[in-house]
Amino acid sequence: MDEKYVKQLLEMEGQELxxxxxxxxxxxxxxxxxxxxxxxxxxxxEIAKRAGVAEGTIxxxxxxxxxxxxxxxxxAILKMVVPYFASQMVEEVFKDEITSFDGVLRAFITNRIxxxxxxxxxxxxxxxxxxxxxxxxxxxxxxxxxxxLPKISETIYIAQKSGRLKDFSIPTTLxxxxxxxxGFIITRFLIMPEAEWNEKEEIDNMVECIMNxxxxxx
Amino acid sequence: MDEKYVKQLLEMEGQELxxxxxxxxxxxxxxxxxxxxxxxxxxxxEIAKRAGVAEGTIxxxxxxxxxxxxxxxxxAILKMVVPYFASQMVEEVFKDEITSFDGVLRAFITNRIxxxxxxxxxxxxxxxxxxxxxxxxxxxxxxxxxxxLPKISETIYIAQKSGRLKDFSIPTTLxxxxxxxxGFIITRFLIMPEAEWNEKEEIDNMVECIMNxxxxxx
Amino acid sequence: MDEKYVKQLLEMEGQELxxxxxxxxxxxxxxxxxxxxxxxxxxxxEIAKRAGVAEGTIxxxxxxxxxxxxxxxxxAILKMVVPYFASQMVEEVFKDEITSFDGVLRAFITNRIxxxxxxxxxxxxxxxxxxxxxxxxxxxxxxxxxxxLPKISETIYIAQKSGRLKDFSIPTTLxxxxxxxxGFIITRFLIMPEAEWNEKEEIDNMVECIMNxxxxxx
Amino acid sequence: MDEKYVKQLLEMEGQELxxxxxxxxxxxxxxxxxxxxxxxxxxxxEIAKRAGVAEGTIxxxxxxxxxxxxxxxxxAILKMVVPYFASQMVEEVFKDEITSFDGVLRAFITNRIxxxxxxxxxxxxxxxxxxxxxxxxxxxxxxxxxxxLPKISETIYIAQKSGRLKDFSIPTTLxxxxxxxxGFIITRFLIMPEAEWNEKEEIDNMVECIMNxxxxxx
DNA sequence: CATGAATGAGAGTTCATTCAT
DNA sequence: TATGAATGAACTCTCATTCAT
Numbered sequence: 001m002d003e004k005y006v007k008q009l010l011e012m013e014g015q016e017l018x019x020x021x022x023x024x025x026x027x028x029x030x031x032x033x034x035x036x037x038x039x040x041x042x043x044x045x046e047i048a049k050r051a052g053v054a055e056g057t058i059x060x061x062x063x064x065x066x067x068x069x070x071x072x073x074x075x076a077i078l079k080m081v082v083p084y085f086a087s088q089m090v091e092e093v094f095k096d097e098i099t100s101f102d103g104v105l106r107a108f109i110t111n112r113i114x115x116x117x118x119x120x121x122x123x124x125x126x127x128x129x130x131x132x133x134x135x136x137x138x139x140x141x142x143x144x145x146x147x148x149l150p151k152i153s154e155t156i157y158i159a160q161k162s163g164r165l166k167d168f169s170i171p172t173t174l175x176x177x178x179x180x181x182x183g184f185i186i187t188r189f190l191i192m193p194e195a196e197w198n199e200k201e202e203i204d205n206m207v208e209c210i211m212n213x214x215x216x217x218x
Numbered sequence: 219m220d221e222k223y224v225k226q227l228l229e230m231e232g233q234e235l236x237x238x239x240x241x242x243x244x245x246x247x248x249x250x251x252x253x254x255x256x257x258x259x260x261x262x263x264e265i266a267k268r269a270g271v272a273e274g275t276i277x278x279x280x281x282x283x284x285x286x287x288x289x290x291x292x293x294a295i296l297k298m299v300v301p302y303f304a305s306q307m308v309e310e311v312f313k314d315e316i317t318s319f320d321g322v323l324r325a326f327i328t329n330r331i332x333x334x335x336x337x338x339x340x341x342x343x344x345x346x347x348x349x350x351x352x353x354x355x356x357x358x359x360x361x362x363x364x365x366x367l368p369k370i371s372e373t374i375y376i377a378q379k380s381g382r383l384k385d386f387s388i389p390t391t392l393x394x395x396x397x398x399x400x401g402f403i404i405t406r407f408l409i410m411p412e413a414e415w416n417e418k419e420e421i422d423n424m425v426e427c428i429m430n431x432x433x434x435x436x
Numbered sequence: 437m438d439e440k441y442v443k444q445l446l447e448m449e450g451q452e453l454x455x456x457x458x459x460x461x462x463x464x465x466x467x468x469x470x471x472x473x474x475x476x477x478x479x480x481x482e483i484a485k486r487a488g489v490a491e492g493t494i495x496x497x498x499x500x501x502x503x504x505x506x507x508x509x510x511x512a513i514l515k516m517v518v519p520y521f522a523s524q525m526v527e528e529v530f531k532d533e534i535t536s537f538d539g540v541l542r543a544f545i546t547n548r549i550x551x552x553x554x555x556x557x558x559x560x561x562x563x564x565x566x567x568x569x570x571x572x573x574x575x576x577x578x579x580x581x582x583x584x585l586p587k588i589s590e591t592i593y594i595a596q597k598s599g600r601l602k603d604f605s606i607p608t609t610l611x612x613x614x615x616x617x618x619g620f621i622i623t624r625f626l627i628m629p630e631a632e633w634n635e636k637e638e639i640d641n642m643v644e645c646i647m648n649x650x651x652x653x654x
Numbered sequence: 655m656d657e658k659y660v661k662q663l664l665e666m667e668g669q670e671l672x673x674x675x676x677x678x679x680x681x682x683x684x685x686x687x688x689x690x691x692x693x694x695x696x697x698x699x700e701i702a703k704r705a706g707v708a709e710g711t712i713x714x715x716x717x718x719x720x721x722x723x724x725x726x727x728x729x730a731i732l733k734m735v736v737p738y739f740a741s742q743m744v745e746e747v748f749k750d751e752i753t754s755f756d757g758v759l760r761a762f763i764t765n766r767i768x769x770x771x772x773x774x775x776x777x778x779x780x781x782x783x784x785x786x787x788x789x790x791x792x793x794x795x796x797x798x799x800x801x802x803l804p805k806i807s808e809t810i811y812i813a814q815k816s817g818r819l820k821d822f823s824i825p826t827t828l829x830x831x832x833x834x835x836x837g838f839i840i841t842r843f844l845i846m847p848e849a850e851w852n853e854k855e856e857i858d859n860m861v862e863c864i865m866n867x868x869x870x871x872x
Numbered sequence: 873c874a875t876g877a878a879t880g881a882g883a884g885t886t887c888a889t890t891c892a893t
Numbered sequence: 894t895a896t897g898a899a900t901g902a903a904c905t906c907t908c909a910t911t912c913a914t
Contacts, residue, residue, distance in 0.1 A: 708880055712906095
C-alpha cells in the first residue's frame, strides 16, 4: 500500500485529500490493524506504533478514533459501491443489448473481484463495521440505495418486461445476483484465501448459475 | 429469552449446563449486548448491569470475558450447523429420490430460517466474531467441515453422477446454494428486518433459482 | 504436617485448640502458602482450595484472613522463643557451672536448629511478617523481651562478673550470639537448604567462634 | 530523598536513568510505601496518590507494578553488594598487610553501615522481597556470588594459609563475619532504630568479637 | 506540523467477606 | 458445622485524548 493507492481510494468527491507522509502511514497502519483485529479491539497507540508516528499525531489528523475509522470506510464504501454502476456503459447495455446480458454480468463480477483483490483489508473492515456504525449504513444508503439501486432496478424492470428475465420481484432478483457474487468474493478472499482458485472457471460458473436461475427458460 | 431457551441452545453434547437464575441473566444480557455492539465494544460492567448481578458474579461463572463469549458461541455454532444435516432423512432423500430434490432443499431452507428467526442475536454474534477468534473457526471446522460437509459432498456427487445436477465442482455447487440461502437470511433478519416479507414466496423463488441454476436443463 | 503436629505447635497456654479435620487442613494449607508467597500475596480462595474446603469455611474458624495469620504466627512465636529458655536447667547451668558454658551454648544451638528444621515454613512466615504486623511484634515483645530476656541478661551479667565473659554490654553480647545462630539457621534452612551441610562441624565452629569472641582470653 | 539521590542510587552500569520530576516522585513514593507495607500490600493507586501523579503515569514509566519493584531493587542490590568489595584497596590490604586485618574489617563495617543508614527503606525492601522474587535472587547471585565472593574467598584462603586465620571453611568464616555485621545493621536500623546507639563502641566490639572468633590464638 | 508525557475514566479481573441454604 | 454463590470494593493495567513544548 503506497501513497497513490491510499490517495485515490480514500479521496471523496469534491474534496481533496491532503496527504503528508505521516498521514499516509497512519492510514495504512489503521487499515491493516482494523482489518486484523476489528475496530474496537484496535488501540490508537498500536496504530501510532505501526505507523511510526507519535500517539498524538493521529489526533492532529483525525478528531477521534471513530473519525479515523470513518475517514477510511466512508470513501471506501463509495468506491466499492458506485464506480462500476455509475458508468454510462452499463445502463446502455442493461437496457438494450439482449445478447450481452451475461457479458455484462461477467464484466461486473470481474470488475468487483478485481476491486476487492486490491482492497482486501478495506473490504473486511467495511463488512465488519457497517453493522455497528450508523454513519456507515447511511453512507451505504445514500450511495447504493439512493443512487445505484434505482438505476439497476429500472434496468431489471425493463429486462423483465422485455421477456428475458423471470418476474421475480426486483429486490429478489438483485439479491440473488448479489448473494452469489458476494458469496464467492467472501469465500475467495476472506475464508479460503490460501486455496488454489481457478477464478476464470468460477466466474463462468457463476454467470451460468445466475443466468439459469433468473432467466426465463423457453 | 427464557431459561429453557438458553439451556437447550447452549448445552453441549455430553455435558449438562448448570443454570442458576443469575447465570441465565448473564447469558441473556451478554447475548443481547454482544449482538448490539460487538464483543470488543461490550464491557463486562454493562453486562452485569443489564443482568442485574454484581460484576464479580460474571467471573464466578466464566473465567474471562472471552470465556463468556465462547460459552455462548461455541454451542451456538454447533446448533446452527449440525442438527438439520445430521438427520438420516436428509441423506436418504438426497441420495435416492430424484423428484424430491427441490423438496429437500425447501425443507432445509425453511428449517434454517426458523432456526435463525429464533436466534437472531446469536446468529449475529457468530457472524461477527468468527472472523476474529480462532476457537470459533475451529469449532466451525470440526463440526461443519469435518462432519457435515463430507455427507453433503457425497450427496451432491451422487446427484451429479445420476445426471440430475451439472458438473460444477462440489464446493462450487454448495457455495452457490449456501450463498443464496445466507444472502436471504442476512437480508431478511439483519439488514431489513423491519420490511414486509412474503417468506413463502421468497422461499419458492430461492428454490426455483437454485434448481434452475445448478440443474441440468434437458 | 499432621494434626498432632499442628495442635501441639499452635496451642497457646491456657486455651485448648479445637481441631476438626477441616480446621487442620486450613491451617496446614495456610502455613504452606503463606510461606511460599507471603501473607499479602496469598488469597483465601487458594488456601480453601488447597485445604479442600469451601471458601466460606475459613471464615467459620477465623474472623478474617489476618486473624488466620495471627492464629498461626502468635503461638508459633511463643513456641520459638520460650521453650528452651524457660527451663530451669538453663538458668542453673548459666549461673553456676563454669566449665559447661560452651556445652550450654551447644545445647541451645542444637535445640533451636531442631526446632526450625521441623518448622521451616512457620519460621519463614514469622521472619517475613513480623515486620508488618504490630500484633506479632507485641507477641515477641511480651514473650522474649519481657520474660526471656531478663533471665538471660541476668545470666550473662553474672558470667561477666565472675570473670568469664568480656564486659561487652549485655545486649551486645547477646546480639553477637543470636546473630551467629540466626545467620546459620537462615543460611542453612532458607538460603541454601539444598547444599550439603555438616551440621555437627558447623555447630562446633559456631560454639568455638562465639566462645572465643565473647570470652576473656587469659 | 531527592532526585540526585535516587539517580545515583538506581542508575545501573551502562545505562543512564532518565528522570523526569514525576518519575522521581513515583520512585520515592514507591520506595517509601513498599518499605512500610511490603510490595504485595502496596497498591499502585496509593503510590500514585503519594507521588502526586495519575495512576496511569506509573505505567508509562514501568510496564507493571513488578517492573517498578525490580527497577528499584535490582540496582539497589548492586549498589549494596558491589561497591566496597570492588575496590582494589581491599584486595591489597586483605592479601598483604597482616597487622591491618582488623582495620580493613572496621572499614568494611563502617562503610556498609553508612550505606544502609542512607538507604534504610531500600534495604528493608530488598531484605523482604528477595525471598519471593527470583529475579532479585539472580541479581544477588550474579553480583555477590559470582563477582564478589570469589575475591573474598581468595583473600580468606590466603589469610588462612599465612597462619593468621583458623581453618574454618571459607563459607563458614565468611558467614560468621556477615552474620555479625548484618545482625548489627538489622538491629540498629530496623528493629531498634529509636534506641540510643554508641556506634563507635559497637563497631569496636564487633571487630574485636570477630577477630577473636576467627583468628588463631597464639 | 509533530511530539510524547500526562491524564483520569474505565477496562477486565481478583479479593475477602457474607449469608441463605 | 459447612457450603459456595454472590457481592462490590479494590486491584492492576489500558485507553483515547489533551496539551505544553
